[in-house]
Amino acid sequence: MPQMTQEKIRQNGASSKRVTMAAVGRMAGVSQVTVSRALSDPSKVSPDALRRIREAIEVTGFVPNAIAGALASNKSRLVTALIPSITNIVYSSFVRSFSERIRNAGYQILLSETGFDPAEEETLIAAHLSRRPDAMLLTGIHHNAQARRLLLGANIPVVEVWDLTSSPIDLCVGFSHADAGRSVAEFARNKGYARAATVTAADERADRRRAAFATRFEALGGQPVARADIGGAARFGAGRSALGQLLEDHGFTRGVIFCSSDVLAHGVLVEAQVRGLDVPGEIAVIGFGDQEFASDVYPSLTTVRVDRDALGTRAADQLLARLDDSDNVEAVTDVGFEVQQRESG
Known part of the structure; x- marks a missing residue:
């Protein structure tokens, strides 16, 4: 095909308006259907036509309409993810490993921050579904009724992470927050602590850990557990x-x-x-999450560790298996946790 000039582009109506697939076809001397076929399955187009189409795309800067492509092929190659906080390393770390695995499989990621508001999550679920994703990741297992209806009606793979339930929307990869709370109580009693208190952010999962800790601690002979609820997100100053x-x-x-x-x-x-x-002589402290700084503060922090990288990878693997219609898909995957003992408790 002769080299295309700006004059040729103007003649084809491609300089001042959005370049269309039809315009690319006219430049390449093929039909719009052939251009569409070249984009979706190049093996079905002759080498000469494919070369001319690619040259036309390069000259015009044509960008395929991903949403239109999704309507035609029923595949968007898009996976969306909703997490409470982008800046919280607990969430961003498992999203990092999840995203890496998903992108390596040829999908793109759309990420949104929900906070801890079920109504905001519902709004974002609806917005994400309007993009026709092939699959979705959600944080947690508790969603309002309308959000669940939207997800079930979308009929796409959904993985709920950072929690466990025997009845997920589709897939679930996480751990038991109640079991984590009970394990910390058992650890504390085995260390000989008779008194305990909790400091809890406004998060339903955190409150389950707190309640399970208090119940188990008292059942093991400990004194009634005191509590300080901070009524908001976890912040350094709120801990003080x-x-x-x-x-x-x-x-x-x-x-x-x-x-x-x-x-x-x-x-x-x-x-x-x-x-x-004196810590831990007068007050012992146990955290949750095993963030990167936990081993470096003084005294080093005893905490509950969850393998967040493994959680993200397992969630991605389960979604990809579902997208591939694999028979080898576990509906519920428990990644577990461990109490990481250090100097503070």
């Missing part, structure tokens, strides 16, 4: 304030404090140091 509340309102000393995140636990550690309290 929570320790002050426990000391001043509950007279809490000589016990262990179980925090719903490592960020809150770090705040408790710093406030204890400011007040001249």
Whole structure:
């Protein structure tokens, strides 16, 4: 095909308006159907026609309409993901491994932040479904009724992560938050702590851990568990304030404090140091999440570790298997957890 000039592009109506598939076809001397076929399955187009179509695309800067392609092929090659917080390493770390595996399989990722508001999650689920994704990742297993109806009606693979249920929407990859709370209580009692308190952010999963911890701790002979609920997201400053509340309102000393995140636990550690309290002699501290800083703070933080990279990878593998119509798909995958003992407790 002769080299195309800007004049040729203008003659074909491709310089001042959005370039269409029909315009590419006219330049390449083929039909619009042939251009579409070249984009969806190049093996069905002759080498000479394919060369001319690719040259026309390069000259014009034509960008295929992904949504139109999805309508035609019933595949968008898009996987969407909804997480509570993009900046929280607990969530962003498993999304990183999830995204890497999904992209390597030839899909693109669309990511949104929901906060911890079910209504906001529902709105974003509807917005994501309007993009016709091939699959979706959600954080948690609790969604409002309309969100569940939207997801079931979409009839696409859905993986719920960071929690477990015996009745997922489709797939579930996570761990038991109640079991994690009970395991921390058993760890604390085995260490000889008779008193305990909890510092908990406004998160349904964190509250399940707190409740399971308190019930198990008391069942094992511990004293009634004091609590400080911060009423918002986990913040370093909220951890510091929570320790002050426990000391001043509950007279809490000589016990262990179980925090719903490592960020809150770090705040408790710093406030204890400011007040001249010995950790773990007077107050022991246990976090949750095993964030990267947990082993480097002083004293190093005892916490609950979840293999977030493995969680993201397993979630991706299960979705990809579902997309490939594989028979080897586990509806529920438990990645487990472990109490990581360090100096603070």
